[in-house]
Amino acid sequence: MxxxxxxxxxxxxxxxxxxxxxxxxxxxxxxxxxxxxxxxxxxxxxxxxxxxxxxxxxxxxxxxxEPAPPEPTFEELKASKKAQITAYYDRVMAKAKEGYSAGEIETWDVQRKGAADVLAGETSVEAVFVAELAAARSEAGGSTITAEQLAGRIMANVEAANALIRAALGKQQGECDRADAAETPEELAAITPSFSMEDAG
Structure with a gap:
């Protein structure tokens, strides 16, 4: 040619x-x-x-x-399946952050610690943060929410997020264990990540 x-x-x-x-x-x-x-x-x-x-x-x-690409080895198939499972549950666990602003997410650790301290009657820096947050929210919203009430809401949100993450992470790890234990490509192909919000309890 x-x-x-x-x-x-x-x-x-x-x-x-x-x-x-x-x-x-x-x-x-x-x-x-x-x-x-x-x-x-x-x-x-x-x-x-x-x-x-x-x-x-x-x-x-x-x-x-062009020659067809070589068939992947069984170990490569397992690695690909586990990556698929992990990516799926990463998306599921990201739902715990839906509806929250970047500022809220960045202060979650402070809010969680502060809420626990407020409910325990302690006056830590984090507890003061939650108290001042409640005051600012009350002023902006026109209705009063006490530090204790806000702390209770924060802890409820924390538990809901933790329940979602526990359930999703547990399923992710279990399905990855099944992928590791699979002995045939058919067994591997049968593992399909799936999650319902009901799984979080």
Missing amino acids: SEETMEINAGGEICEYGAVTRRADGSYVIHKGGVPYHVPDTEEFAEEFAAVSAYAAEHPDEVTE
């Missing part, structure tokens, strides 16, 4: 193809001005893909088939 092959595309324009490679996914790699150029089977590249496909059909001896 010559270094540059002339061809007419569907719009009547002259195309120049260098070495044409058909990839395992059905797309092509051609050359324009000596530079590799990927032509996938997508709407954006539909015209050029059609032209290259027509050329490949008419000149099969000018097309190099």
Whole structure:
């Protein structure tokens, strides 16, 4: 095959193809001005893909088939399944932060410690933070919420978030254990991450 092959595309324009490679996914790699150029089977590249496909059909001896990627090993399949499981439960556990501002999330540790201290009758720096937060909230909202009331709400939210994370993390770890213990690709494929808010109790 010559270094540059002339061809007419569907719009009547002259195309120049260098070495044409058909990839395992059905797309092509051609050359324009000596530079590799990927032509996938997508709407954006539909015209050029059609032209290259027509050329490949008419000149099969000018097309190099990319070898299919090697089959993954069973250990690689296990690692991929565990990564899939972990990513799934990362998304589930992220729900514990939904509906909260960045400022709220950044002060969660302070609020949690302060709420516990307020309810225990202690006057730590964190407890003062919660008391001042309650005062500022009351002033802005026009109705009074005491430090004790806010502390109770904070601790209820903490427990709800912890319940979600405990349940999701437990399922994640259990499903990863099943992936480790799987003895066949079929057993591995049967492991499908799933979570319902009812799992959090």
